[in-house]
Amino acid sequence: MDRRAFLSLSGALLTSLPLLHWPAPARAGTGGGTRAVTPIPAHGPPPETVRRILSAGPVADVLLVSLAPEKLIGLSSLDMPPWRRKYLPRIPRDLPGTGRLAGRGSTLSLERIVALRPDIVVDAGDADTHFISTLEQIAGRTGIPCVIASGRLPDMAAMLRDLGERLGVPERGQALADFTQSTLAHLAGIRERSRERPRVYLARSASGLETALGGSIHAEAIEHCGAINVAAHAGQARLARVSMEQLVAWAPDIIVTQSEAFFQAAQTNPLFQALPAVKQNRLYLSPSLPWGWLESPPGINRLLGLIWMTRIAHGAEFPDDDYTALLTAFFRLFYGCILTDRDLADLNAGVGARGHE
Amino acid sequence: MSNRSRILLLLGLLILASLVSLLVGQHDISPATIVRSMGRSLADLGVDMSSGDDVVLWKIRLPRILAAVVVGAALSVAGTAYQGMFRNPLVSPDILGVSAGAGLGAVLAIYLDFSVRVTQLFAFSGGLLAVTLVCAVAWCARTRSLILALVLSGVAVGSLFASGISLIKILSDPHSQLSSITFWLLGGLNTIGADDVLGALPWITLALAPLVLLRWRMNLLSFEDDEARAMGVDVTRTRIAFIVAATLMTSAVVAISGVIGWVGLVVPHMARFLTGPDFRILLPVSMLSGALFLVVTDTAARTVAPVEIPLGILTAFIGVPFFLVLLVRGGDRR
Amino acid sequence: MTVMDLRALCLGYGKREIGRDITLSIGAGEIVCLLGPNGCGKTTLLKTILGLLPPLEGTLHVNGAPLAAWTRRELARFTGYVPQAHAAVFPFRVEDVVLMGRTAHVGLFGAPGPADRAVARDCLARLGILPLAGRNYMHLSGGERQLVIIARALAQEPAVLVMDEPTASLDFANQIRVLEHMRGLRNRGLSILFTTHQPEHAARTADRVVLMRDGRILGLGAPRDIMTPESLGRLYGLSQETVAENLRLPFPDPRPVSGPGPLPSPTSPAHTENTRKDSRR
Numbered sequence: 001m002d003r004r005a006f007l008s009l010s011g012a013l014l015t016s017l018p019l020l021h022w023p024a025p026a027r028a029g030t031g032g033g034t035r036a037v038t039p040i041p042a043h044g045p046p047p048e049t050v051r052r053i054l055s056a057g058p059v060a061d062v063l064l065v066s067l068a069p070e071k072l073i074g075l076s077s078l079d080m081p082p083w084r085r086k087y088l089p090r091i092p093r094d095l096p097g098t099g100r101l102a103g104r105g106s107t108l109s110l111e112r113i114v115a116l117r118p119d120i121v122v123d124a125g126d127a128d129t130h131f132i133s134t135l136e137q138i139a140g141r142t143g144i145p146c147v148i149a150s151g152r153l154p155d156m157a158a159m160l161r162d163l164g165e166r167l168g169v170p171e172r173g174q175a176l177a178d179f180t181q182s183t184l185a186h187l188a189g190i191r192e193r194s195r196e197r198p199r200v201y202l203a204r205s206a207s208g209l210e211t212a213l214g215g216s217i218h219a220e221a222i223e224h225c226g227a228i229n230v231a232a233h234a235g236q237a238r239l240a241r242v243s244m245e246q247l248v249a250w251a252p253d254i255i256v257t258q259s260e261a262f263f264q265a266a267q268t269n270p271l272f273q274a275l276p277a278v279k280q281n282r283l284y285l286s287p288s289l290p291w292g293w294l295e296s297p298p299g300i301n302r303l304l305g306l307i308w309m310t311r312i313a314h315g316a317e318f319p320d321d322d323y324t325a326l327l328t329a330f331f332r333l334f335y336g337c338i339l340t341d342r343d344l345a346d347l348n349a350g351v352g353a354r355g356h357e
Numbered sequence: 358m359s360n361r362s363r364i365l366l367l368l369g370l371l372i373l374a375s376l377v378s379l380l381v382g383q384h385d386i387s388p389a390t391i392v393r394s395m396g397r398s399l400a401d402l403g404v405d406m407s408s409g410d411d412v413v414l415w416k417i418r419l420p421r422i423l424a425a426v427v428v429g430a431a432l433s434v435a436g437t438a439y440q441g442m443f444r445n446p447l448v449s450p451d452i453l454g455v456s457a458g459a460g461l462g463a464v465l466a467i468y469l470d471f472s473v474r475v476t477q478l479f480a481f482s483g484g485l486l487a488v489t490l491v492c493a494v495a496w497c498a499r500t501r502s503l504i505l506a507l508v509l510s511g512v513a514v515g516s517l518f519a520s521g522i523s524l525i526k527i528l529s530d531p532h533s534q535l536s537s538i539t540f541w542l543l544g545g546l547n548t549i550g551a552d553d554v555l556g557a558l559p560w561i562t563l564a565l566a567p568l569v570l571l572r573w574r575m576n577l578l579s580f581e582d583d584e585a586r587a588m589g590v591d592v593t594r595t596r597i598a599f600i601v602a603a604t605l606m607t608s609a610v611v612a613i614s615g616v617i618g619w620v621g622l623v624v625p626h627m628a629r630f631l632t633g634p635d636f637r638i639l640l641p642v643s644m645l646s647g648a649l650f651l652v653v654t655d656t657a658a659r660t661v662a663p664v665e666i667p668l669g670i671l672t673a674f675i676g677v678p679f680f681l682v683l684l685v686r687g688g689d690r691r
Numbered sequence: 692m693t694v695m696d697l698r699a700l701c702l703g704y705g706k707r708e709i710g711r712d713i714t715l716s717i718g719a720g721e722i723v724c725l726l727g728p729n730g731c732g733k734t735t736l737l738k739t740i741l742g743l744l745p746p747l748e749g750t751l752h753v754n755g756a757p758l759a760a761w762t763r764r765e766l767a768r769f770t771g772y773v774p775q776a777h778a779a780v781f782p783f784r785v786e787d788v789v790l791m792g793r794t795a796h797v798g799l800f801g802a803p804g805p806a807d808r809a810v811a812r813d814c815l816a817r818l819g820i821l822p823l824a825g826r827n828y829m830h831l832s833g834g835e836r837q838l839v840i841i842a843r844a845l846a847q848e849p850a851v852l853v854m855d856e857p858t859a860s861l862d863f864a865n866q867i868r869v870l871e872h873m874r875g876l877r878n879r880g881l882s883i884l885f886t887t888h889q890p891e892h893a894a895r896t897a898d899r900v901v902l903m904r905d906g907r908i909l910g911l912g913a914p915r916d917i918m919t920p921e922s923l924g925r926l927y928g929l930s931q932e933t934v935a936e937n938l939r940l941p942f943p944d945p946r947p948v949s950g951p952g953p954l955p956s957p958t959s960p961a962h963t964e965n966t967r968k969d970s971r972r
Binding site for chain 3: 441444445446570571572573574576577579580581583584586587588589590591629633634635637
């Protein structure tokens, strides 16, 4: 080809690249008019008949372990290591791992679903059109009703109440919802009293140079606790890689991560050591048991992350006793686990355990 | 224009592009500060780690530009070597499954929550393993054409490893690991530091040596094996030396940068377009063009948006149309 | 002097035997032509002589030494190979293609220098194609390519040229041109072994013709002695009449009584079976 054609072609392509930076299409689930719970078909089974519940994904796992563990016939996680199981005494030892159903990469076949004979399949996440149509298809083919629970923090109390009723466990749903509501209110009070608006960077992956942009469910705990996500304006509601240089330019006050590998690497990496947040010992490794507190999966477990983030961002207004009391109450109520001081230390729940001492 | 002046021109362009790249970035540093900082560093040969500007300039931006130079040069040289020894201008360094192997290694390491360093090690060994496997299979099936056997087993082993990648994607945590896996497979230089480049450099130099030493013999490989043999070349040994060198080079680079596609295919073409197919000149020209190409694209990748544009996407945006035009125009005007 | 000496040679690929009991010697400065139908083992024989295919049985001496004792590099300086004119993959310049013939004269890690370039240009000049030096090999016509490939083989400075159907797929003029060059090279002392599907080319050019069929040598001798309608008919599986009808050989009578043929006749003993004895002198 001649040089001019090649140059003009590549020029046109280069100029179209900023399109990549355009915001992602608005999701149905992120707007104001969300429904906390979306049943498929429109009226689910009568609540009193729901005895066998199948979880469709990791987010629903967390939800169902808290809400109706006795009715669970399978967890989506294929394996449950003992150190995680330790904090989830309600899960029967022989509960099978059944695989993921919808969403990215399904490992659960329709035949297996029918064979498991669930009364209902529960999934969680933003109920967008694609997601709903996927579950409609599954419900249509298997004849088993499905339900989608919203994954967002502000919807959480309503979702727990609604889902509790639909699954025939209204009291539990109510109890969890009440706790969620009062905790959110309590944390909001702390947030309001505190003048702090720290700028926070969420370091994902072993390199730490992957983050969640504004509005992403992965950064929700950060944004909800009154901190500012430094990557909020870089794009919308997705995950992205950033350069070290961008991180230096952002100069976050606080860095939080859930990656043990990154946390270790940052202790010796001179570039991270030069960041003000790390210098001031404000690099925090989020606890990750029984599930990640900040994200992974982005479910109701993130209420713990919100408590933890609020403690980090507004420590002065959030005394230790208050903090550990909330954590203990959550573990007791949601996971059925009585935390000892030893457990709290094991969980690395204290936010004093940071950077390097 | 003589070959020497072409090489000097490319070198000049590369230095210019690197200097421009040094001036731009997310962190604002004025040219005056850069000059001052350069002077200071030259004076006491040290970097003031307390100064943000200095850290960005010497510890982040410069290593990254260096990485672009090394990665671009290595991928292009590997591509040139592969195209020459396979007698096919449409061959890229992935032909023997390096990328798929390295990808599987890296993805496995990410899945197992290993550190960045271990991930690199896995990727490096994965790439070498895949090519070793391909060559072993081809060697057992060499009764017909060794090249055909290599290409076929490369395709087969490559897709086997790609399936392995897909399997791990399915098994991985969709909310944390999957995104890391995707980003790794799209390639990028955002995580590369000076230590990564220094780690890969010995391998690349080691691999470059046979290519430079046997540069003339590469030309003969573009003829039929029997012809080349009749001209006094030990075709099999020469080809093995090239495969080992090009594979080592690609693996070392892919381990630190992830899979950056199309550079190894498109740049050798541009270089051949500039100087013709004589490997003696093609080698330095495609090295310099590759370095230039990646410095420019990576500068775009890190400055166009506040978040990174995956480099693999950017190179594909330029590489795929180029490849298609080439395919349509076909013929001999390479 | 004998440049190639084949005795009771058995050829083939691995276990698959293609040729058997082949005894032949090629003297210095003679043109030997292999004639035979498709699949008779001509190409296999060429490959074996070039050291590309190990002989299954028998002995093969090149310039007095067994083939196995030659390194590839040494052999390339003694034997040049001219394959059939072919398309190239990369657009090398003609001069660079010819320069590749110098590979056996430069070190393993070296590249040809100015002296080699001079040899290459000289080879182009000898074939009268020096003006093509700067052209793209891929853009040449078939005839030009064939000459370039001959120049490349000459650049190896060999004593023997092995040519695989050097006139195939060339037009009439180029066929004549290539055959003339072959005679010219022979006159400068080169030995040439070539194959062809056109008996008249063999008759015009070769000093000796080898008739090959089913991997065996049917006959061997000077064209006018051996290229009778009868023997050619047997060679190609045709009737004597069909051969006589379709082929006009430059010697009207297969058993000439006297008089020089249209070709300069090669010196006597070199083209008979006693070549070997002769070369031992």
